[in-house]
C-alpha cells in the first residue's frame with residue numbers, strides 16, 4: 001500500500017543510490033517543505049547532509065529562536081548564519097516590492113554560496129558522471145507539474161563567485177518530495193517525528209516581514225511590526241483558530257499616518273492591516289470571517305500595546321483580485 005512509511009523508505013533507498021558517498025547541502029527556510037525534504041535526506045545519508053538556515057532578520061517575534069531549537073533537535077549538521085545586518089542594510093532606501101525581493105534573493109544566494117564554499121571546499125569535482133555535491137530541494141508534485149518537469153535528475157551549476165568552491169563543481173538536485181502533495185508532506189513530517197511547530201507551520205514568505213512593511217524596511221519598523229504581528233498571532237492561537245485559516249499576514253503601512261485619540265491626547269500613528277485568509281493552495285483565497293470578538297481583542301491589544309500604531313484595519317479582499325501579501 002501507498003503509505004507515508006513506504007514513501008519515506010522508497011525515497012531513502014533512492015537517495016542512497018543517487019548520492020552514494022557524496023555530500024549534500026540543504027537550505028532550510030523555516031517552512032515545512034525544506035524541513036521534511038532534509039529530514040528524509042538525513043535519514044538516507046546521515047551527517048553527510050549539512051543544513052543551512054540563514055537568519056535574514058525579518059522573521060517574526062521569537063521565530064528564529066523557535067526554528068533554531070526545532071532544527072537543532074532534528075538535524076545533526078546545522079549551520080545557522082546570522083545575516084540580519086547584511087540583509088537589512090542592503091534594503092536601505094528600497095520601497096518597490098520586486099526590488100525588495102530581488103535584493104533579498106541576491107543576499108540569500110550570496111550567503112548560501114558562502115556556506116556551500118565552507119561545506120564543499122575540499123571536494124574534488126568529477127566531470128560528468130558521479131557528482132559528489134548534492135543540493136536538496138523541497139520541490140512538491142504541484143511545482144513539478146506546473147513547470148512541466150519530467151524525471152528528477154538535473155544538474156545545476158553553482159554560481160560560485162564567492163571563492164572557496166572548487167572550479168566547475170556542479171550540483172545534482174535531490175528532490176525527495178517530488179511525488180508528494182502538501183498534506184502528504186505534513187503526514188511524512190509527522191511520520192518522521194518532526195516537531196509539530198515545524199509540521200503545522202502556516203506558510204510564511206521567504207522575504208519575511210520585509211514584504212509586509214509597505215515602504216522602506218528599517219530595524220525600527222521591523223520591531224513595530226513584530227510586536228503587532230505577535231499579538232495578532234497570539235489571539236488567533238488563543239481562539240483555537242490556527243488550523244482554520246491558511247495564514248494571517250499583518251501589514252504595517254509605514255508611510256501612512258492617521259490621527260487618533262488616546263487618553264487626553266491626539267495621536268498621529270501608523271495603521272496596521274490584518275489579512276486573515278482561507279485557502280487550499282494559495283492560488284486563490286477568501287478573506288476569513290474571524291469572529292468579531294477575536295478581531296476586537298486583536299485591535300484593542302495592538303493599539304494599547306504597540307505605541308506607534310493607533311489604528312487596526314481588516315482586509316476583506318479575496319484573491320483574486322487581491323493577493324494574499326500586500327507586496
Ligand code: XMP
Pocket residue numbers: 101203204205206207247282283319322323324325326327
Ligand atoms: P500572494 O501574495 O502571491 O502569495 O497571494 C501566495 C503565497 O505565497 C507566499 N509568498 C511568497 N513566498 N517568497 C515566498 O517564499 C515570496 O516572495 C512570496 N510572496 C508571497 C504568500 O505568503 C502566500 O502564502
